[in-house]
Amino acid sequence: MKNSSDFEFDDLQGLLRFGHGKLTDTCFMLLNIVDATAARQWLNSAPVSNAVETEILPKTALQIAFSAQGLQAIGVKDSVIEGFSDEFITGMSGDESRSRRLGDVDKNAPKKWLWGGNTAQIPHILLLLYALPSGIDSWRKTVQGKKFSKAFKVLSQLPTQYIGEIEPFGFADGFSQPSIDWQRQQSTDPHDRNGYSNVLAVGEVLLGYPNEYGQYTARPLINPIADKDAAILPNAEDVSGLKDFGRNGSYLVLRQLDQDVPGFWQFVAKAAGSDPEKRKQLAAAMVGRNIDGKPLVSTIVEDIPGIERTDNRNHFTYDADPVGHECPIGAHIRRTNPRTGDLPLGVTGFISRLKKILGFGESRHDEDLVASSRFHRLVRRARTYGPMLTPKDAIKPDAPTDERGLQFICLVANIARQFEFVQNAWAMSSKFNGLQQESDPLLGHRQPLMSGEVTDQFNQPTPAGPMQKTCPLPQFITVRGGGYFFMPGLRALKYLATLPSQGSDSTS
Amino acid sequence: MTPQSTFMICAPVRDGQLDSLRKLLAKMNTAKAVGHADPANKLVAFGRFERLHFARFTIIETKIADEIKAFGVTPRPWQSTLAFLGDCDGDKDSFLAELVAHAEPGLTKLFSFCVGFPDANSEGLLAWMKSHHVEPKASYVNWIGRTVKQVHEEAALHQSLSAYLQRIVDEVGRENTRELRQQLLSHVEMEKQAGRLILTPPTPTPCVWQVCNLLHKIGIPLLLLLVSPLLLLIAPFFAIRLRMLERSDPELFIRPDRKHIQTLSAQEDWDVTNQYSVFGDVKPGIFRRLTFEFILLLTHYAARHIYNHGFLARIKSIHFARWVFLDNDRRAFFASNYDGSHESYMDDFINKAGWGLNLTFSCAVGYPTTRWFIKEGAAREQAFKYTQRRHQIPTEVWYKAYPDLTATDLVRNSRIRQGVEIRPASDAKIREWLSLI
Incomplete structure (x- = not known):
């Protein structure tokens, strides 16, 4: 693969390659599927944006991602879903041990979340709509089309508001990103990687490609002989004869902070x-x-x-x-x-x-x-x-x-x-890189460790010797919701749209 | 200097007694954190043993013993075994005696679930424990000579200095390093006199240990030197055989059960340190077994004489670790106490010392395929993470004498103390010392 234009950008959702930065008017919706047949029909004609670069910037974009429950609700077999990672299947809030690890405790605890905090209330679908300023209403109408209201129940529309290229505290944000190695040119061999590189293997973002270990991350592979509909899926690069439901897809982590x-x-x-x-x-x-x-x-x-x-x-x-x-x-x-x-x-x-x-x-x-x-x-x-x-x-x-x-x-x-x-290990840990008594100055929940050691300090090393201590830091950021989603490639979306009806249809 | 030692008492559990044993073990735990011992629990009040760093009770079970069938070998029977292991200051025998002296009723109750536990009129508890002791093939101590007492004293010193420095830093002036140091030193003196700080000087190193250590230090290389012609002679055959096995050994890419992982992770990330116990089969055949033994011999040597002050190759997050052979050397057990989450432990290992993992674990069934012993293996990230989790066993009760403290904390605190006791050579060194506090 020599040119980045050789990459099958037409099969991955645009968000993987572009931030849709110019499309500042947004509508993020959490949906539940109420009628799987209608949902598949809607999906079949949904104008999901791909990652092909166009000369004229698009005026709108649509991206879609599913939770494990969402995949199940639209008709994906459990055996296929089982091919995804445990984190995705269990969900962000589905295991107390995970919450503890992520720092989702105390004020951040899932049971206090506005959405996604209860395993019975995991949204099926995350719909991300982007448009030029004041263009979102008409884009939303276009996207929703006829089948939408029959297919889905809108659980909530997540708040979004453009305030410039900054985050709410006022700091410039979002401009430091890994550079994806679409051409697969960089070696992943540790012998070639002594120093820092911002180039990242495709397989660190997309399923179906070698990651930074040169390995393929586990994902659902489907035998097209047993499942005829899978014929439209891309081939698995690493296992001959199998179709790759994960290829060109990515996990999407969403947290309302x-x-x-x-x-x-x-x-x-x-x-x-x-x-x-x-x-x-x-x-x-x-x-x-x-x-x-x-x-x-x-x-x-x-x-x-x-x-x-x-x-x-x-x-x-x-x-x-x-x-x-x-x-x-x-x-x-x-x-x-x-x-x-x-x-x-x-x-x-x-x-x-x-x-x-x-x-x-x-x-x-x-x-x-x-x-x-x-x-x-x-x-x-x-x-x-x-x-x-x-x-x-x-x-x-x-x-x-x-x-x-x-x-x-x-x-x-x-x-x-x-x-x-x-x-x-990096943000919440009060022991990151040998530090003492401090977690991330922005993200930290400030809860003491098991035996009472505080974590609410912020220490600035100084050339004079003694650290400049700032404490106690209050909690500045609180988690209000979150979930793990899978953002499929476009052929995988077509596969979802053509799944056969199952007995469980039209139930929630 | 007080050297550390390890103990591991192992005995099969009587048929049908597993559940009740588990229930009893669970009673030793605090309600706050799954699998974490209450230091004052009624059965074995770990907290009262000043020499004890870490301890755990684990039930060694084989839920995945069938995997060896992939090698065309019938699994050997294994009776679930209760293991009580820990790491202590000073020699093991006197510590076991101390354990029995203060926790005999509790230990008796626990071991009475085991096959062959003595009746009232046979050998006593201590003798029974000693006869069921299993010596590790290799063991690692983060810092040989650092005692529990020292850890606590130095942590208190750090806390005290840290608070005092904050009080005086603005008044004295951040740049006024010598004056800051002077005031901190007088503060330590005052606190010592008031009995609020204790800095016990190290005890003399036991002569017997010193001699044994020296003999080991010289003896192993000498022995290797002696047999080196032989080793050289068999090296090519070894390499060929190794490559043959590496090519033919079945790769078991089996995803661990989600429930199993949930059971394991429920015990993790309560403290900054976690426990890890893993158990599996040694690959069949004399070649793998002898290779495994030889590698562990070298590992033990390296841990004892080279990696004995704060790091094991590039890894600095392990407090104690051990490799043990069980079942006539057909099975291997590994236990460690490490800082950070399980994921970061594994990633650290794969990325910083994958070669070491390959050497010390690739002779076990289920380990991802290696190339030339040190290549690949752990770098097959997913296969490696699957297999280590699959072989991991829960720890019923786990005790750590210094919660909230990582190995890096302990090293830093020791350096702070060193700066109190030994005058730093230059202003730059004083500044460095102040930056630690």
């Missing part, structure tokens, strides 16, 4: 004092970037595969700042993507490589705790909700307290190794 914007800025104001510059510094230290997106560490001159040298918001790693004097180790963006390669720094030849592999030659006890970022990357497609509130207004004691936040969306091929790992 309520952001307490006045709470955040008022805390920053209180902690940093009256000097506006100090406030900016503290907030930036917590995020790891200035409000305009400029990283706290300097850009570097060495090449980073997958990042343009001119991209001064992204052309950096933390290699030159190992202890966090420029950007605290615990800063949000340093936690969620530590930008590490497979080996610690300083590998120059065979001997030094061997030394590092065997664990020798380190100067600090907390070196090399976090490596191989490439196995834990997310393609993010979040949208904001709630009206804009500038930091200046948020600091005022009478700041409006409308609901604001993020419909956090990420696309991954392995929920456990990508989303859950980042959320658990």
